[in-house]
Amino acid sequence: MTFLQSWILYAIPLTLLPIVIHLINQNRHKTVQWAATMFLLQAKRMVRGMARLRYVLILIARMLAIAGLLLALSRPMSGGWLGLAGGGPPELTVIILDRSASMERQDPQSGLSRRETALQKVSGLFRDLGSKSRTVLFDTATGRRVDLTDATSLAELAETSATATAADLSSIVQAAAEFIATSEAGRTDVWICSDLQRSGWQPTSGRWNDVRQQLSRRQGLRMYLLLYGDDGPENFAVQVSQVQRRETEAGAELLMDIDVQQTSGVISQQARRIPLSLVINGARSTFEVEVTAGSAALSGHAIPVDREAIRGWGRLELPRDGNPQDNVWNFVYAEPPVQKTVIVSDDESSARLLRLAAAVPSERGVAVEATVVPVSAAETIDLQTTALILWQAELPAGELLQQLQAWVKRGGALICFPPPSPSTAAAFGLSWSGWTAPEQGERFAISGWRTDSGLLANTRSGAPLPVGQIPVFQACGIAGEPAAELAGLGNGMPLLVRAQGDSGSVWFCATLPGPQHSGFASNGIVFYVLVQRALAAGLQGQGNARQYNCGNSEQAAAADWVALDPDAAPVLSVNRQLVPGGWQLQDRLLALNRPLQEDAVERLREEELQQTLSGLNFTVIRDSAGSADSLAAEVWRAFLLLMIAALMAEALLCLPQPATVSVAARGLGK
Secondary structure, X not given: OEEOOHHHHHHHHHHHHHHHHHHHHHOOOOOOOOHHHHHHHHHHOOOHHHHHHHHHHHHHHHHHHHHHHHHHHOOEEEOOOOOOOOOOOOOEEEEEEOOEHHHHOXXXXXXXXHHHHHHHHHHHHHHHHOOOOEEEEEEOOOOOEEEEOOHHHHHHXXXXXXXXXXXXXXXXXXXXXXXXXXXXXXXXXXXXXXXXXXXXXXXXXXXXXXXXXXXXXXXXXXXXXXXXXXXXXXXXXXXXXXXXXEEOOOOEEEXXXXXXXXXXXXXXXXXXXXXXEEEEOOEEEEEEEEEEOOEEEEEEEEEEEOOOOOOEEEEEEOOOOOOHHHOEEEEEEOOOOOEEEEEEEOOHHHHHHHHHHHHOOOOOOOOEEEEEEOHHHHHHOOOOOOOEEEXXXXXXXXXHHHHXXXXXXXXXXXXXXXXXXXXXXXXXXXXXXXXXXXXXXXXXXXXXXXXXXXXXXXXXXXXXXXXXXXXXXXXXXXXEOOOEEEEEEOOOOEEEEEOOOOOOOEEEEOOOOOOOOEOOOOOHHHHHHHHHHHHHHHHOOOOOEEEEEOOOOOHHHHHHOEEOOOOOOOOOHHHXXXXXXXXXXXXXXXXXXXXXXXXXXXXXXXXXXXXXXOOOOEEEEEEOOOOOOOOOEEOHXXXXXXXXXXXXXXXXXXXXXXXXXXXXXHHHHO
């Protein structure tokens, strides 16, 4: 609890005034011994205890009345949870705002998103408390620090607007912790506004160790977590992949894979049809997809286009639902670039099989380049023109790993295969844990694989790949927490996983295509499709038609972007790389969309949150989008009622009592 007029609290000693008056009155009268009152004093002793208790209660009531008046005049503030603003106002307030796409889920009644609700709550708190402390904002979209001059107008800043980016809370909180450690402020409050999405918090990240060490040493630091963990109304998300243009006898057409997933609400097993709007080069059309058990997939969906339209843009739109940020997917297309793949390996037999899968083009007339480089020459790879890297060696580290991480952010694709003698070195959040052979039998059985999306999804005709027919004789364990498991073995080991990453284009395969490790080489169709789909993902960041995740595009040139859709609403240049859209930069077409990990619904569990922030003084505030409850409100009325109740009690206690002593005296006279 805090007080808006705390100087009035210096008058609290006035509550002792009734006791002082009582002591003064005791010394006003001189005691004179009079024998005639001996019998009256003897009778009065019978009721002295009750009278003394009544007088003490009167003193307490008068003290409470004075205290209630003083506390009401000091304008106390309080929230619906303990610890708010206790111990006085802070010298520094740090606000960490999650601006990811999942924070745009809305309340159907008010239309307010989680982000907007959080901004209103925090701004209202500063307005009600009249805080004059230094306020600093960190947001997950840009990662930059902004010093605020007026914290009550958070919602009006460009740094707090809606985006379709992904969140990395560990890196943002680490940056805030480093800033707090270097600042000379005393009392510090840290507010984190987030929806607790697991992919954004990454509880296993090593950055949290640094955060705990830095903040635990800070005296007078309090952390408040304003969390939005409600699922919200029914929501669907749309995704488009594998966009290709091809010539036909009638003209030309676009082929694309369309995926619709229900991310919140009650999933019905009954089929339902959802309309989709498709816009290509300004021309709009509508068709329906059938959603069963919360998902729908169209493989190789064909859209006729003009033969002269060698390059162009488009978007697919869902009807408005709980989150507008995942209702649109933008795409661009142009002449395909050179499909360049680099194989990093010192094993000639494995490198030959990997190169064979990458060197055969999936379409006629497409330029393909596949080269093998030894591990010692990995730093010489031209990442600007490389779409896919097949890495069959010890996982990269140091500066090379940083270069690969930046390349993946820009749209490159990477598949890691285990080396002959793997170490415990980690990259992209995963590591190898050693080769394993089956304990019984001669092979591992593949227990299952994802057929709806990923590298092993069904073909465009809807037929599944023969993944279950592939024998696995040796597999290398994958340690860490992957973003998704695409295929698994019967003993519980993963076979193919997608690593955590900004673009999601990093995969780990637990075996090799050689005959001593698996049947990928003998049943080559599965392995060929796997490599070609990874290559297609990497090509999205190559050529003149490029697909980017919001926040990972060519930010330096955003001011020169020209909107492909002339009817689209104007976007500030500082926010162009943060919101979905189609743009043109010189001869390149750019399509920006949300990262796919923002469609994940898994949130951090309570025990994981406690472990992530263990050792820190933090308070959890559970809220929901559209909630009108304020974080703090004046409670002077409660103290005013306390004063009134105390005065009424004092009045009742002061009512005349029955003349007990007189009755007793008359009884003695008889």
